[in-house]
Amino acid sequence: MRAVLLLFALTFVAGCAVDTGPPARTAERFATAVTSGQGDAACALLAARTAARLPDRGQTCGQALNELRLTGGPVLSVSLWGDEAQVRLNGDTLFLHRYDGGWRVRAAGCTPKGENLPYDCEVDD
Amino acid sequence: MKRFLKENSLSLFFLLIFALALVGQALAGQAKFNDQQLVDGGQPISLVEYVATSDFAVDVAENWQSEYLQFLLFILATVWLVQRGSPESKELGKEGGESDEDQLVGEHARRDSPAWATAGGLRKALISNSLGWVMGLVFALSWLAQSVAGLAAGNAERLAELRDPESWGGYVTGPEFWSRTLQNWQSEFLAVASMVALSIYLRQRGSAESKPVGSPHDATGVEG
Missing domain, CATH: 1.20.5 (Single alpha-helices involved in coiled-coils or other helix-helix interfaces)
Structure with a gap:
Protein backbone atom coordinates (compact mmCIF):
# COMPACT_ATOMS: atom_id res chain seq x y z
CA MET A 1 0.00 0.00 0.00
CA ARG A 2 2.88 2.37 0.83
CA ALA A 3 4.31 1.65 -2.62
CA VAL A 4 1.02 2.65 -4.25
CA LEU A 5 0.99 5.94 -2.33
CA LEU A 6 4.60 6.56 -3.40
CA LEU A 7 3.64 5.91 -7.01
CA PHE A 8 0.82 8.42 -6.64
CA ALA A 9 3.16 10.98 -5.14
CA LEU A 10 5.56 10.51 -8.04
CA THR A 11 2.72 10.76 -10.53
CA PHE A 12 1.55 13.97 -8.86
CA VAL A 13 5.01 15.50 -8.92
CA ALA A 14 5.59 14.35 -12.50
CA GLY A 15 2.25 15.35 -13.89
CA CYS A 16 0.64 18.11 -11.87
CA ALA A 17 2.95 20.36 -9.88
CA VAL A 18 4.01 22.71 -12.65
CA ASP A 19 5.16 26.31 -12.83
CA THR A 20 4.13 27.78 -16.18
CA GLY A 21 5.91 31.08 -15.51
CA PRO A 22 9.35 30.36 -17.03
CA PRO A 23 8.16 29.19 -20.49
CA ALA A 24 5.62 32.03 -20.57
CA ARG A 25 8.37 34.60 -19.84
CA THR A 26 10.63 33.15 -22.56
CA ALA A 27 7.74 33.26 -25.03
CA GLU A 28 6.95 36.87 -24.10
CA ARG A 29 10.59 37.93 -24.51
CA PHE A 30 10.75 36.14 -27.87
CA ALA A 31 7.52 37.75 -29.06
CA THR A 32 8.66 41.21 -27.94
CA ALA A 33 11.97 40.77 -29.78
CA VAL A 34 10.49 39.55 -33.08
CA THR A 35 7.76 42.20 -33.19
CA SER A 36 10.28 44.98 -32.55
CA GLY A 37 12.68 43.78 -35.24
CA GLN A 38 15.34 42.56 -32.81
CA GLY A 39 16.05 39.36 -34.70
CA ASP A 40 19.38 38.63 -33.02
CA ALA A 41 17.83 38.93 -29.55
CA ALA A 42 15.00 36.62 -30.62
CA CYS A 43 17.46 34.12 -32.11
CA ALA A 44 19.21 33.90 -28.73
CA LEU A 45 15.95 32.48 -27.37
CA LEU A 46 15.62 29.81 -30.08
CA ALA A 47 16.66 26.19 -29.49
CA ALA A 48 20.10 25.57 -31.04
CA ARG A 49 18.73 23.19 -33.66
CA THR A 50 15.96 25.59 -34.66
CA ALA A 51 18.39 28.53 -34.91
CA ALA A 52 20.76 26.44 -37.05
CA ARG A 53 18.02 25.44 -39.51
CA LEU A 54 16.51 28.89 -39.92
CA PRO A 55 18.82 31.07 -42.08
CA ASP A 56 19.37 30.64 -45.80
CA ARG A 57 22.92 30.78 -47.13
CA GLY A 58 24.50 34.19 -46.54
CA GLN A 59 21.92 35.18 -43.93
CA THR A 60 22.21 35.49 -40.18
CA CYS A 61 19.60 33.91 -37.96
CA GLY A 62 18.43 37.37 -36.90
CA GLN A 63 17.99 38.53 -40.51
CA ALA A 64 16.01 35.41 -41.38
CA LEU A 65 13.77 35.85 -38.35
CA ASN A 66 13.12 39.52 -39.14
CA GLU A 67 12.10 38.59 -42.71
CA LEU A 68 9.39 36.26 -41.41
CA ARG A 69 7.53 39.15 -39.72
CA LEU A 70 6.12 36.93 -36.99
CA THR A 71 3.36 38.32 -34.81
CA GLY A 72 3.25 38.13 -31.03
CA GLY A 73 0.97 39.67 -28.44
CA PRO A 74 0.19 38.86 -24.83
CA VAL A 75 0.20 35.29 -23.49
CA LEU A 76 -3.26 33.74 -23.56
CA SER A 77 -2.49 30.27 -22.18
CA VAL A 78 0.38 27.89 -21.35
CA SER A 79 0.34 24.08 -21.50
CA LEU A 80 3.33 22.52 -19.77
CA TRP A 81 3.99 18.76 -19.74
CA GLY A 82 7.41 17.50 -18.68
CA ASP A 83 10.09 19.40 -20.57
CA GLU A 84 7.71 20.55 -23.30
CA ALA A 85 5.46 23.60 -23.40
CA GLN A 86 3.01 25.24 -25.75
CA VAL A 87 2.42 28.96 -25.29
CA ARG A 88 -0.53 30.56 -27.06
CA LEU A 89 -0.04 34.25 -27.74
CA ASN A 90 -2.67 36.58 -29.09
CA GLY A 91 -1.09 36.39 -32.55
CA ASP A 92 0.98 33.17 -32.54
CA THR A 93 1.47 29.74 -31.00
CA LEU A 94 4.96 28.77 -29.80
CA PHE A 95 6.39 25.39 -28.79
CA LEU A 96 9.22 25.41 -26.24
CA HIS A 97 11.59 22.87 -24.72
CA ARG A 98 13.37 23.03 -21.36
CA TYR A 99 17.15 22.64 -21.76
CA ASP A 100 19.83 22.82 -19.06
CA GLY A 101 20.16 26.53 -19.80
CA GLY A 102 16.42 27.16 -19.51
CA TRP A 103 13.40 27.32 -21.85
CA ARG A 104 14.05 27.87 -25.55
CA VAL A 105 11.66 28.24 -28.48
CA ARG A 106 11.61 25.14 -30.71
CA ALA A 107 8.91 26.34 -33.08
CA ALA A 108 7.19 29.65 -33.83
CA GLY A 109 4.74 31.06 -36.33
CA CYS A 110 2.61 27.94 -35.86
CA THR A 111 -0.90 27.47 -37.23
CA PRO A 112 -3.14 24.48 -36.45
CA LYS A 113 -3.80 22.00 -39.25
CA GLY A 114 -6.65 20.09 -37.61
CA GLU A 115 -7.34 18.05 -34.50
CA ASN A 116 -4.48 15.71 -33.58
CA LEU A 117 -2.33 16.93 -36.47
CA PRO A 118 0.99 18.73 -35.98
CA TYR A 119 0.98 22.52 -36.31
CA ASP A 120 2.49 24.00 -39.45
CA CYS A 121 5.28 26.29 -38.24
CA GLU A 122 7.28 29.02 -40.03
CA VAL A 123 10.24 28.18 -37.78
CA ASP A 124 10.91 24.74 -36.33
CA ASP A 125 13.62 22.17 -35.75
CA MET B 1 15.75 -14.55 12.51
CA THR B 53 9.20 11.07 -14.70
CA SER B 54 5.74 10.25 -15.95
CA ASP B 55 7.32 7.81 -18.44
CA PHE B 56 8.55 5.60 -15.59
CA ALA B 57 5.33 6.01 -13.57
CA VAL B 58 3.07 4.97 -16.46
CA ASP B 59 5.21 1.92 -17.26
CA VAL B 60 5.07 0.78 -13.61
CA ALA B 61 1.38 1.57 -13.07
CA GLU B 62 0.09 -0.12 -16.22
CA ASN B 63 1.64 -3.41 -15.13
CA TRP B 64 0.53 -3.08 -11.52
CA GLN B 65 -3.10 -2.47 -12.42
CA SER B 66 -3.28 -5.49 -14.68
CA GLU B 67 -1.68 -7.80 -12.11
CA TYR B 68 -4.01 -6.67 -9.34
CA LEU B 69 -7.00 -6.96 -11.69
CA GLN B 70 -5.91 -10.48 -12.56
CA PHE B 71 -5.88 -11.55 -8.92
CA LEU B 72 -9.06 -9.60 -8.10
CA LEU B 73 -10.93 -11.44 -10.87
CA PHE B 74 -9.38 -14.75 -9.89
CA ILE B 75 -10.46 -14.22 -6.26
CA LEU B 76 -14.01 -13.19 -7.19
CA ALA B 77 -14.59 -15.57 -10.12
CA THR B 78 -13.61 -18.58 -8.04
CA VAL B 79 -16.42 -17.77 -5.61
CA TRP B 80 -19.01 -18.55 -8.28
CA LEU B 81 -17.26 -20.38 -11.12
CA VAL B 82 -15.67 -23.81 -10.95
CA GLN B 83 -13.44 -25.97 -13.13
CA ARG B 84 -13.70 -29.72 -12.83
CA GLY B 85 -10.28 -31.22 -12.16
CA SER B 86 -8.48 -27.95 -11.37
CA PRO B 87 -6.72 -27.37 -8.06
CA GLU B 88 -7.43 -23.64 -8.60
CA SER B 89 -11.18 -24.32 -8.31
CA LYS B 90 -13.18 -25.31 -5.29
CA GLU B 91 -15.20 -28.49 -5.32
CA LEU B 92 -18.19 -28.66 -7.66
CA GLY B 93 -21.44 -27.87 -5.86
CA LYS B 94 -19.80 -25.37 -3.50
CA GLU B 95 -20.37 -22.35 -5.76
CA GLY B 96 -21.26 -19.12 -3.96
CA GLY B 97 -20.42 -17.55 -0.61
CA GLU B 98 -20.94 -20.86 1.27
CA SER B 99 -22.48 -21.31 4.71
CA ASP B 100 -21.22 -19.71 7.94
CA GLU B 101 -20.33 -23.20 9.10
CA ASP B 102 -18.13 -23.81 6.04
CA GLN B 103 -16.54 -20.38 6.40
CA LEU B 104 -16.01 -20.58 10.18
CA VAL B 105 -17.76 -17.30 10.91
CA GLY B 106 -20.27 -16.15 13.55
CA GLU B 107 -21.13 -18.90 15.99
CA HIS B 108 -19.03 -21.34 13.94
CA ALA B 109 -15.81 -19.35 14.43
CA ARG B 110 -13.02 -21.20 16.22
CA ARG B 111 -11.02 -19.94 19.16
CA ASP B 112 -8.12 -19.08 16.85
CA SER B 113 -10.32 -17.41 14.17
CA PRO B 114 -9.72 -13.69 13.48
CA ALA B 115 -11.66 -11.56 15.99
CA TRP B 116 -13.88 -9.99 13.33
CA ALA B 117 -14.99 -13.46 12.13
CA THR B 118 -16.82 -13.81 15.43
CA ALA B 119 -18.33 -10.32 15.23
CA GLY B 120 -21.44 -9.55 13.25
CA GLY B 121 -22.55 -6.73 10.97
CA LEU B 122 -20.06 -4.49 9.21
CA ARG B 123 -16.93 -6.05 10.73
CA LYS B 124 -17.98 -9.52 9.57
CA ALA B 125 -18.81 -8.18 6.11
CA LEU B 126 -15.46 -6.38 5.91
CA ILE B 127 -13.28 -9.32 6.90
CA SER B 128 -15.34 -11.65 4.71
CA ASN B 129 -14.48 -9.58 1.62
CA SER B 130 -11.26 -7.85 2.70
CA LEU B 131 -8.99 -9.60 0.22
CA GLY B 132 -11.17 -8.61 -2.73
CA TRP B 133 -11.60 -5.04 -1.48
CA VAL B 134 -7.87 -4.44 -1.01
CA MET B 135 -6.91 -6.02 -4.35
CA GLY B 136 -9.69 -4.02 -6.01
CA LEU B 137 -8.57 -0.79 -4.34
CA VAL B 138 -4.95 -1.25 -5.42
CA PHE B 139 -6.16 -2.09 -8.95
CA ALA B 140 -8.31 1.05 -9.10
CA LEU B 141 -5.57 3.32 -7.72
CA SER B 142 -2.97 1.83 -10.07
CA TRP B 143 -5.27 2.24 -13.07
CA LEU B 144 -5.94 5.84 -12.08
CA ALA B 145 -2.19 6.42 -11.65
CA GLN B 146 -1.65 4.90 -15.11
CA SER B 147 -4.16 7.34 -16.59
CA VAL B 148 -2.60 10.42 -14.93
CA ALA B 149 1.01 9.43 -15.66
CA GLY B 150 0.08 8.28 -19.16
CA LEU B 151 -1.60 11.61 -19.85
CA ALA B 152 1.51 13.48 -18.69
CA ALA B 153 3.87 11.33 -20.76
CA GLY B 154 1.56 11.39 -23.78
CA ASN B 155 1.09 15.14 -23.68
CA ALA B 156 4.86 15.76 -23.45
CA GLU B 157 5.21 13.58 -26.55
CA ARG B 158 2.38 15.41 -28.33
CA LEU B 159 3.96 18.80 -27.61
CA ALA B 160 7.32 17.53 -28.84
CA GLU B 161 5.53 16.58 -32.08
CA LEU B 162 4.05 20.12 -32.30
CA ARG B 163 0.54 18.84 -31.53
CA ASP B 164 -2.04 20.12 -29.05
CA PRO B 165 -2.12 18.35 -25.66
CA GLU B 166 -5.29 16.43 -24.81
CA SER B 167 -7.53 16.34 -21.73
CA TRP B 168 -7.70 13.48 -19.19
CA GLY B 169 -11.14 12.57 -20.57
CA GLY B 170 -9.76 12.48 -24.09
CA TYR B 171 -6.82 10.35 -22.99
CA VAL B 172 -8.80 7.70 -21.08
CA THR B 173 -11.19 7.24 -24.00
CA GLY B 174 -8.39 7.27 -26.57
CA PRO B 175 -6.36 4.49 -28.22
CA GLU B 176 -3.09 5.01 -26.30
CA PHE B 177 -4.68 4.35 -22.88
CA TRP B 178 -6.65 1.32 -24.05
CA SER B 179 -3.77 -0.11 -26.05
CA ARG B 180 -1.56 0.00 -22.94
CA THR B 181 -4.38 -1.38 -20.78
CA LEU B 182 -5.63 -4.21 -22.98
CA GLN B 183 -2.19 -5.46 -24.01
CA ASN B 184 -1.61 -6.14 -20.30
CA TRP B 185 -5.05 -7.54 -19.59
CA GLN B 186 -5.00 -10.09 -22.41
CA SER B 187 -1.76 -11.64 -21.19
CA GLU B 188 -2.98 -11.81 -17.58
CA PHE B 189 -6.26 -13.46 -18.58
CA LEU B 190 -4.43 -16.01 -20.75
CA ALA B 191 -2.07 -16.82 -17.88
CA VAL B 192 -4.99 -17.45 -15.48
CA ALA B 193 -6.87 -19.56 -18.02
CA SER B 194 -3.67 -21.58 -18.63
CA MET B 195 -3.11 -22.09 -14.91
CA VAL B 196 -6.69 -23.24 -14.34
CA ALA B 197 -6.78 -25.59 -17.33
CA LEU B 198 -3.22 -26.95 -17.41
CA SER B 199 -3.29 -27.83 -13.72
CA ILE B 200 -6.05 -30.34 -14.47
CA TYR B 201 -3.65 -32.60 -16.35
CA LEU B 202 -0.18 -31.42 -15.39
CA ARG B 203 1.54 -31.67 -11.99
CA GLN B 204 4.38 -29.95 -10.19
CA ARG B 205 5.50 -32.21 -7.41
CA GLY B 206 5.47 -30.46 -4.04
CA SER B 207 3.86 -27.22 -5.26
CA ALA B 208 0.90 -25.74 -3.40
CA GLU B 209 -0.48 -24.73 -6.78
CA SER B 210 -0.58 -28.30 -8.10
CA LYS B 211 -2.49 -31.42 -7.22
CA PRO B 212 -0.41 -34.27 -5.79
CA VAL B 213 1.25 -36.12 -8.65
CA GLY B 214 -0.91 -39.21 -8.23
CA SER B 215 -4.18 -37.33 -7.83
CA PRO B 216 -6.70 -38.20 -10.59
CA HIS B 217 -7.34 -35.67 -13.37
CA ASP B 218 -10.97 -35.15 -12.32
CA ALA B 219 -10.14 -34.42 -8.66
CA THR B 220 -11.23 -30.82 -8.08
CA GLY B 221 -10.10 -28.38 -5.36
CA VAL B 222 -7.20 -30.54 -4.21
CA GLU B 223 -3.88 -28.78 -3.70
CA GLY B 224 -0.63 -30.50 -2.91
Whole structure:
Protein backbone atom coordinates (compact mmCIF):
# COMPACT_ATOMS: atom_id res chain seq x y z
CA MET A 1 0.00 0.00 0.00
CA ARG A 2 2.88 2.37 0.83
CA ALA A 3 4.31 1.65 -2.62
CA VAL A 4 1.02 2.65 -4.25
CA LEU A 5 0.99 5.94 -2.33
CA LEU A 6 4.60 6.56 -3.40
CA LEU A 7 3.64 5.91 -7.01
CA PHE A 8 0.82 8.42 -6.64
CA ALA A 9 3.16 10.98 -5.14
CA LEU A 10 5.56 10.51 -8.04
CA THR A 11 2.72 10.76 -10.53
CA PHE A 12 1.55 13.97 -8.86
CA VAL A 13 5.01 15.50 -8.92
CA ALA A 14 5.59 14.35 -12.50
CA GLY A 15 2.25 15.35 -13.89
CA CYS A 16 0.64 18.11 -11.87
CA ALA A 17 2.95 20.36 -9.88
CA VAL A 18 4.01 22.71 -12.65
CA ASP A 19 5.16 26.31 -12.83
CA THR A 20 4.13 27.78 -16.18
CA GLY A 21 5.91 31.08 -15.51
CA PRO A 22 9.35 30.36 -17.03
CA PRO A 23 8.16 29.19 -20.49
CA ALA A 24 5.62 32.03 -20.57
CA ARG A 25 8.37 34.60 -19.84
CA THR A 26 10.63 33.15 -22.56
CA ALA A 27 7.74 33.26 -25.03
CA GLU A 28 6.95 36.87 -24.10
CA ARG A 29 10.59 37.93 -24.51
CA PHE A 30 10.75 36.14 -27.87
CA ALA A 31 7.52 37.75 -29.06
CA THR A 32 8.66 41.21 -27.94
CA ALA A 33 11.97 40.77 -29.78
CA VAL A 34 10.49 39.55 -33.08
CA THR A 35 7.76 42.20 -33.19
CA SER A 36 10.28 44.98 -32.55
CA GLY A 37 12.68 43.78 -35.24
CA GLN A 38 15.34 42.56 -32.81
CA GLY A 39 16.05 39.36 -34.70
CA ASP A 40 19.38 38.63 -33.02
CA ALA A 41 17.83 38.93 -29.55
CA ALA A 42 15.00 36.62 -30.62
CA CYS A 43 17.46 34.12 -32.11
CA ALA A 44 19.21 33.90 -28.73
CA LEU A 45 15.95 32.48 -27.37
CA LEU A 46 15.62 29.81 -30.08
CA ALA A 47 16.66 26.19 -29.49
CA ALA A 48 20.10 25.57 -31.04
CA ARG A 49 18.73 23.19 -33.66
CA THR A 50 15.96 25.59 -34.66
CA ALA A 51 18.39 28.53 -34.91
CA ALA A 52 20.76 26.44 -37.05
CA ARG A 53 18.02 25.44 -39.51
CA LEU A 54 16.51 28.89 -39.92
CA PRO A 55 18.82 31.07 -42.08
CA ASP A 56 19.37 30.64 -45.80
CA ARG A 57 22.92 30.78 -47.13
CA GLY A 58 24.50 34.19 -46.54
CA GLN A 59 21.92 35.18 -43.93
CA THR A 60 22.21 35.49 -40.18
CA CYS A 61 19.60 33.91 -37.96
CA GLY A 62 18.43 37.37 -36.90
CA GLN A 63 17.99 38.53 -40.51
CA ALA A 64 16.01 35.41 -41.38
CA LEU A 65 13.77 35.85 -38.35
CA ASN A 66 13.12 39.52 -39.14
CA GLU A 67 12.10 38.59 -42.71
CA LEU A 68 9.39 36.26 -41.41
CA ARG A 69 7.53 39.15 -39.72
CA LEU A 70 6.12 36.93 -36.99
CA THR A 71 3.36 38.32 -34.81
CA GLY A 72 3.25 38.13 -31.03
CA GLY A 73 0.97 39.67 -28.44
CA PRO A 74 0.19 38.86 -24.83
CA VAL A 75 0.20 35.29 -23.49
CA LEU A 76 -3.26 33.74 -23.56
CA SER A 77 -2.49 30.27 -22.18
CA VAL A 78 0.38 27.89 -21.35
CA SER A 79 0.34 24.08 -21.50
CA LEU A 80 3.33 22.52 -19.77
CA TRP A 81 3.99 18.76 -19.74
CA GLY A 82 7.41 17.50 -18.68
CA ASP A 83 10.09 19.40 -20.57
CA GLU A 84 7.71 20.55 -23.30
CA ALA A 85 5.46 23.60 -23.40
CA GLN A 86 3.01 25.24 -25.75
CA VAL A 87 2.42 28.96 -25.29
CA ARG A 88 -0.53 30.56 -27.06
CA LEU A 89 -0.04 34.25 -27.74
CA ASN A 90 -2.67 36.58 -29.09
CA GLY A 91 -1.09 36.39 -32.55
CA ASP A 92 0.98 33.17 -32.54
CA THR A 93 1.47 29.74 -31.00
CA LEU A 94 4.96 28.77 -29.80
CA PHE A 95 6.39 25.39 -28.79
CA LEU A 96 9.22 25.41 -26.24
CA HIS A 97 11.59 22.87 -24.72
CA ARG A 98 13.37 23.03 -21.36
CA TYR A 99 17.15 22.64 -21.76
CA ASP A 100 19.83 22.82 -19.06
CA GLY A 101 20.16 26.53 -19.80
CA GLY A 102 16.42 27.16 -19.51
CA TRP A 103 13.40 27.32 -21.85
CA ARG A 104 14.05 27.87 -25.55
CA VAL A 105 11.66 28.24 -28.48
CA ARG A 106 11.61 25.14 -30.71
CA ALA A 107 8.91 26.34 -33.08
CA ALA A 108 7.19 29.65 -33.83
CA GLY A 109 4.74 31.06 -36.33
CA CYS A 110 2.61 27.94 -35.86
CA THR A 111 -0.90 27.47 -37.23
CA PRO A 112 -3.14 24.48 -36.45
CA LYS A 113 -3.80 22.00 -39.25
CA GLY A 114 -6.65 20.09 -37.61
CA GLU A 115 -7.34 18.05 -34.50
CA ASN A 116 -4.48 15.71 -33.58
CA LEU A 117 -2.33 16.93 -36.47
CA PRO A 118 0.99 18.73 -35.98
CA TYR A 119 0.98 22.52 -36.31
CA ASP A 120 2.49 24.00 -39.45
CA CYS A 121 5.28 26.29 -38.24
CA GLU A 122 7.28 29.02 -40.03
CA VAL A 123 10.24 28.18 -37.78
CA ASP A 124 10.91 24.74 -36.33
CA ASP A 125 13.62 22.17 -35.75
CA MET B 1 15.75 -14.55 12.51
CA LYS B 2 16.47 -17.78 10.66
CA ARG B 3 13.06 -19.08 11.64
CA PHE B 4 11.40 -15.86 10.49
CA LEU B 5 13.13 -16.10 7.10
CA LYS B 6 12.11 -19.74 6.70
CA GLU B 7 8.50 -19.21 7.72
CA ASN B 8 8.10 -16.20 5.41
CA SER B 9 10.38 -17.27 2.59
CA LEU B 10 7.65 -17.22 -0.07
CA SER B 11 6.66 -13.56 0.56
CA LEU B 12 10.28 -12.47 1.06
CA PHE B 13 11.43 -14.18 -2.15
CA PHE B 14 8.82 -12.42 -4.25
CA LEU B 15 9.41 -9.04 -2.55
CA LEU B 16 13.13 -9.40 -3.25
CA ILE B 17 12.73 -10.26 -6.93
CA PHE B 18 10.10 -7.49 -7.21
CA ALA B 19 12.62 -4.95 -5.90
CA LEU B 20 15.38 -6.25 -8.18
CA ALA B 21 13.09 -6.20 -11.21
CA LEU B 22 11.91 -2.66 -10.40
CA VAL B 23 15.50 -1.42 -10.12
CA GLY B 24 16.32 -3.21 -13.38
CA GLN B 25 13.31 -1.61 -15.05
CA ALA B 26 14.44 1.82 -13.82
CA LEU B 27 18.00 1.33 -15.11
CA ALA B 28 16.90 -0.01 -18.49
CA GLY B 29 14.20 2.66 -18.78
CA GLN B 30 16.69 5.42 -17.95
CA ALA B 31 19.06 4.15 -20.67
CA LYS B 32 16.23 4.05 -23.22
CA PHE B 33 14.98 7.50 -22.16
CA ASN B 34 18.47 8.99 -22.47
CA ASP B 35 18.95 7.43 -25.91
CA GLN B 36 15.83 9.27 -27.03
CA GLN B 37 17.02 12.47 -25.33
CA LEU B 38 20.14 12.38 -27.51
CA VAL B 39 18.04 11.92 -30.64
CA ASP B 40 15.80 14.85 -29.62
CA GLY B 41 18.74 17.12 -28.79
CA GLY B 42 18.09 17.01 -25.02
CA GLN B 43 20.39 16.22 -22.12
CA PRO B 44 20.65 12.84 -20.36
CA ILE B 45 18.98 12.64 -16.94
CA SER B 46 20.01 10.87 -13.73
CA LEU B 47 18.34 7.73 -12.37
CA VAL B 48 16.65 9.76 -9.60
CA GLU B 49 15.29 12.21 -12.17
CA TYR B 50 14.12 9.31 -14.37
CA VAL B 51 12.12 7.55 -11.63
CA ALA B 52 10.26 10.83 -11.04
CA THR B 53 9.20 11.07 -14.70
CA SER B 54 5.74 10.25 -15.95
CA ASP B 55 7.32 7.81 -18.44
CA PHE B 56 8.55 5.60 -15.59
CA ALA B 57 5.33 6.01 -13.57
CA VAL B 58 3.07 4.97 -16.46
CA ASP B 59 5.21 1.92 -17.26
CA VAL B 60 5.07 0.78 -13.61
CA ALA B 61 1.38 1.57 -13.07
CA GLU B 62 0.09 -0.12 -16.22
CA ASN B 63 1.64 -3.41 -15.13
CA TRP B 64 0.53 -3.08 -11.52
CA GLN B 65 -3.10 -2.47 -12.42
CA SER B 66 -3.28 -5.49 -14.68
CA GLU B 67 -1.68 -7.80 -12.11
CA TYR B 68 -4.01 -6.67 -9.34
CA LEU B 69 -7.00 -6.96 -11.69
CA GLN B 70 -5.91 -10.48 -12.56
CA PHE B 71 -5.88 -11.55 -8.92
CA LEU B 72 -9.06 -9.60 -8.10
CA LEU B 73 -10.93 -11.44 -10.87
CA PHE B 74 -9.38 -14.75 -9.89
CA ILE B 75 -10.46 -14.22 -6.26
CA LEU B 76 -14.01 -13.19 -7.19
CA ALA B 77 -14.59 -15.57 -10.12
CA THR B 78 -13.61 -18.58 -8.04
CA VAL B 79 -16.42 -17.77 -5.61
CA TRP B 80 -19.01 -18.55 -8.28
CA LEU B 81 -17.26 -20.38 -11.12
CA VAL B 82 -15.67 -23.81 -10.95
CA GLN B 83 -13.44 -25.97 -13.13
CA ARG B 84 -13.70 -29.72 -12.83
CA GLY B 85 -10.28 -31.22 -12.16
CA SER B 86 -8.48 -27.95 -11.37
CA PRO B 87 -6.72 -27.37 -8.06
CA GLU B 88 -7.43 -23.64 -8.60
CA SER B 89 -11.18 -24.32 -8.31
CA LYS B 90 -13.18 -25.31 -5.29
CA GLU B 91 -15.20 -28.49 -5.32
CA LEU B 92 -18.19 -28.66 -7.66
CA GLY B 93 -21.44 -27.87 -5.86
CA LYS B 94 -19.80 -25.37 -3.50
CA GLU B 95 -20.37 -22.35 -5.76
CA GLY B 96 -21.26 -19.12 -3.96
CA GLY B 97 -20.42 -17.55 -0.61
CA GLU B 98 -20.94 -20.86 1.27
CA SER B 99 -22.48 -21.31 4.71
CA ASP B 100 -21.22 -19.71 7.94
CA GLU B 101 -20.33 -23.20 9.10
CA ASP B 102 -18.13 -23.81 6.04
CA GLN B 103 -16.54 -20.38 6.40
CA LEU B 104 -16.01 -20.58 10.18
CA VAL B 105 -17.76 -17.30 10.91
CA GLY B 106 -20.27 -16.15 13.55
CA GLU B 107 -21.13 -18.90 15.99
CA HIS B 108 -19.03 -21.34 13.94
CA ALA B 109 -15.81 -19.35 14.43
CA ARG B 110 -13.02 -21.20 16.22
CA ARG B 111 -11.02 -19.94 19.16
CA ASP B 112 -8.12 -19.08 16.85
CA SER B 113 -10.32 -17.41 14.17
CA PRO B 114 -9.72 -13.69 13.48
CA ALA B 115 -11.66 -11.56 15.99
CA TRP B 116 -13.88 -9.99 13.33
CA ALA B 117 -14.99 -13.46 12.13
CA THR B 118 -16.82 -13.81 15.43
CA ALA B 119 -18.33 -10.32 15.23
CA GLY B 120 -21.44 -9.55 13.25
CA GLY B 121 -22.55 -6.73 10.97
CA LEU B 122 -20.06 -4.49 9.21
CA ARG B 123 -16.93 -6.05 10.73
CA LYS B 124 -17.98 -9.52 9.57
CA ALA B 125 -18.81 -8.18 6.11
CA LEU B 126 -15.46 -6.38 5.91
CA ILE B 127 -13.28 -9.32 6.90
CA SER B 128 -15.34 -11.65 4.71
CA ASN B 129 -14.48 -9.58 1.62
CA SER B 130 -11.26 -7.85 2.70
CA LEU B 131 -8.99 -9.60 0.22
CA GLY B 132 -11.17 -8.61 -2.73
CA TRP B 133 -11.60 -5.04 -1.48
CA VAL B 134 -7.87 -4.44 -1.01
CA MET B 135 -6.91 -6.02 -4.35
CA GLY B 136 -9.69 -4.02 -6.01
CA LEU B 137 -8.57 -0.79 -4.34
CA VAL B 138 -4.95 -1.25 -5.42
CA PHE B 139 -6.16 -2.09 -8.95
CA ALA B 140 -8.31 1.05 -9.10
CA LEU B 141 -5.57 3.32 -7.72
CA SER B 142 -2.97 1.83 -10.07
CA TRP B 143 -5.27 2.24 -13.07
CA LEU B 144 -5.94 5.84 -12.08
CA ALA B 145 -2.19 6.42 -11.65
CA GLN B 146 -1.65 4.90 -15.11
CA SER B 147 -4.16 7.34 -16.59
CA VAL B 148 -2.60 10.42 -14.93
CA ALA B 149 1.01 9.43 -15.66
CA GLY B 150 0.08 8.28 -19.16
CA LEU B 151 -1.60 11.61 -19.85
CA ALA B 152 1.51 13.48 -18.69
CA ALA B 153 3.87 11.33 -20.76
CA GLY B 154 1.56 11.39 -23.78
CA ASN B 155 1.09 15.14 -23.68
CA ALA B 156 4.86 15.76 -23.45
CA GLU B 157 5.21 13.58 -26.55
CA ARG B 158 2.38 15.41 -28.33
CA LEU B 159 3.96 18.80 -27.61
CA ALA B 160 7.32 17.53 -28.84
CA GLU B 161 5.53 16.58 -32.08
CA LEU B 162 4.05 20.12 -32.30
CA ARG B 163 0.54 18.84 -31.53
CA ASP B 164 -2.04 20.12 -29.05
CA PRO B 165 -2.12 18.35 -25.66
CA GLU B 166 -5.29 16.43 -24.81
CA SER B 167 -7.53 16.34 -21.73
CA TRP B 168 -7.70 13.48 -19.19
CA GLY B 169 -11.14 12.57 -20.57
CA GLY B 170 -9.76 12.48 -24.09
CA TYR B 171 -6.82 10.35 -22.99
CA VAL B 172 -8.80 7.70 -21.08
CA THR B 173 -11.19 7.24 -24.00
CA GLY B 174 -8.39 7.27 -26.57
CA PRO B 175 -6.36 4.49 -28.22
CA GLU B 176 -3.09 5.01 -26.30
CA PHE B 177 -4.68 4.35 -22.88
CA TRP B 178 -6.65 1.32 -24.05
CA SER B 179 -3.77 -0.11 -26.05
CA ARG B 180 -1.56 0.00 -22.94
CA THR B 181 -4.38 -1.38 -20.78
CA LEU B 182 -5.63 -4.21 -22.98
CA GLN B 183 -2.19 -5.46 -24.01
CA ASN B 184 -1.61 -6.14 -20.30
CA TRP B 185 -5.05 -7.54 -19.59
CA GLN B 186 -5.00 -10.09 -22.41
CA SER B 187 -1.76 -11.64 -21.19
CA GLU B 188 -2.98 -11.81 -17.58
CA PHE B 189 -6.26 -13.46 -18.58
CA LEU B 190 -4.43 -16.01 -20.75
CA ALA B 191 -2.07 -16.82 -17.88
CA VAL B 192 -4.99 -17.45 -15.48
CA ALA B 193 -6.87 -19.56 -18.02
CA SER B 194 -3.67 -21.58 -18.63
CA MET B 195 -3.11 -22.09 -14.91
CA VAL B 196 -6.69 -23.24 -14.34
CA ALA B 197 -6.78 -25.59 -17.33
CA LEU B 198 -3.22 -26.95 -17.41
CA SER B 199 -3.29 -27.83 -13.72
CA ILE B 200 -6.05 -30.34 -14.47
CA TYR B 201 -3.65 -32.60 -16.35
CA LEU B 202 -0.18 -31.42 -15.39
CA ARG B 203 1.54 -31.67 -11.99
CA GLN B 204 4.38 -29.95 -10.19
CA ARG B 205 5.50 -32.21 -7.41
CA GLY B 206 5.47 -30.46 -4.04
CA SER B 207 3.86 -27.22 -5.26
CA ALA B 208 0.90 -25.74 -3.40
CA GLU B 209 -0.48 -24.73 -6.78
CA SER B 210 -0.58 -28.30 -8.10
CA LYS B 211 -2.49 -31.42 -7.22
CA PRO B 212 -0.41 -34.27 -5.79
CA VAL B 213 1.25 -36.12 -8.65
CA GLY B 214 -0.91 -39.21 -8.23
CA SER B 215 -4.18 -37.33 -7.83
CA PRO B 216 -6.70 -38.20 -10.59
CA HIS B 217 -7.34 -35.67 -13.37
CA ASP B 218 -10.97 -35.15 -12.32
CA ALA B 219 -10.14 -34.42 -8.66
CA THR B 220 -11.23 -30.82 -8.08
CA GLY B 221 -10.10 -28.38 -5.36
CA VAL B 222 -7.20 -30.54 -4.21
CA GLU B 223 -3.88 -28.78 -3.70
CA GLY B 224 -0.63 -30.50 -2.91
